[in-house]
Amino acid sequence: MQRRASAQKRSLSQQALADLEAIAGGDPRQRHRLALERIAERWQQRLALPWEETPESLIRSDRER
Numbered sequence: 001m002q003r004r005a006s007a008q009k010r011s012l013s014q015q016a017l018a019d020l021e022a023i024a025g026g027d028p029r030q031r032h033r034l035a036l037e038r039i040a041e042r043w044q045q046r047l048a049l050p051w052e053e054t055p056e057s058l059i060r061s062d063r064e065r
Contacts, residue, residue, distance in 0.1 A: 005015035025031050053061075 001015055002012065005012050008015065010018065
């Protein structure tokens with residue numbers, strides 16, 4: 001790692017971070033964007049939850065307790 005750091009004119013710490021970034025998949029901003037896209041896709045594919053009662057009736061029954 002020391003040779004690679006010298007060849008890239010980086011400190012050992014900088015080289016370690018660069019190596020970790022490469023292992024993790026490159027640019028952190030791009031990984032973040034891809035993760036948000038996957039979350040949005042899953043959110044759109046989710047099924048609606050069936051509710052037997054309306055929100056108003058749930059609130060009313062909670063107030064009456």
